[in-house]
Amino acid sequence: DGGITQSPKYLFRKEGQNVTLSCEQNLNHDAMYWYRQDPGQGLRLIYYSQIVNDFQKGDIAEGYSVSREKKESFPLTVTSAQKNPTAFYLCASSWGGRRTYEQYFGPGTRLTVT
Amino acid sequence: AQTVTQSQPEMSVQEAETVTLSCTYDTSESDYYLFWYKQPPSRQMILVIRQEAYKQQNATENRFSVNFQKAAKSFSLKISDSQLGDAAMYFCAYRSWNTDKLIFGTGTRLQVFP
Numbered sequence: 001d002g003g004i005t006q007s008p009k010y011l012f013r014k015e016g017q018n019v020t021l022s023c024e025q026n027l028n029h030d031a032m033y034w035y036r037q038d039p040g041q042g043l044r045l046i047y048y049s050q051i052v053n054d055f056q057k058g059d060i061a062e063g064y065s066v067s068r069e070k071k072e073s074f075p076l077t078v079t080s081a082q083k084n085p086t087a088f089y090l091c092a093s094s095w096g097g098r099r100t101y102e103q104y105f106g107p108g109t110r111l112t113v114t
Numbered sequence: 115a116q117t118v119t120q121s122q123p124e125m126s127v128q129e130a131e132t133v134t135l136s137c138t139y140d141t142s143e144s145d146y147y148l149f150w151y152k153q154p155p156s157r158q159m160i161l162v163i164r165q166e167a168y169k170q171q172n173a174t175e176n177r178f179s180v181n182f183q184k185a186a187k188s189f190s191l192k193i194s195d196s197q198l199g200d201a202a203m204y205f206c207a208y209r210s211w212n213t214d215k216l217i218f219g220t221g222t223r224l225q226v227f228p
Contacts, residue, residue, distance in 0.1 A: 031214050033214070033216075040123075040220065041220055042118070042205055042218030042219050042220045042221055043159075043205070043216070043218045044218075045215055045216070048214060048215065050214060058215070088157065090159060092159075094214060096214055102149060102161040102164060103214075103216060104161075105151075105158060105159035105160075106158075107156070107157070107158050108157050108158070
């Protein structure tokens, strides 16, 4: 089955620790995205990548880092510099390009930092 | 910068009835795309319907249809014959013609009563 997988579904970390969220897709999509979702707010874009070995900051990139070494994978690291990391994180992918239509989303990871 | 506004934090509808969710957006562009996404309790984001701004005809997908008013910058979603499975958060989203980035509204929580 083609799709996007995110692991784990729930993640708990202590404050001050870096944590990496996994996102893998087998849809052969060129573009991948990371969003953050907080209660009462819509999704906000953290980082996106339109091609391997290239990525751009979104609206709330501070305290996060990404890599895109393979087309299928786009891991997100939440660093200790992120002041309020507890949130729901969604990964998405799309074909990319001007006539791209929708983004396809993974099931998400709920990160709790205490 | 583009913005998307959903002014109804919560809506409710009786099963088999019709409900309309509102969305307005602000942009100076003439070519763009609009989307409605559904997020059920599982939190998986699912595309409901999309509309290309250059198309005058309103998009329809089974029980879901939109009322796209380009001049008014309005993009409402109508759900006909509501079902219990329609209960979810609904997000309106905007994408410019020359970028892959989605801009989301804050969402409307739809409750469906039997």
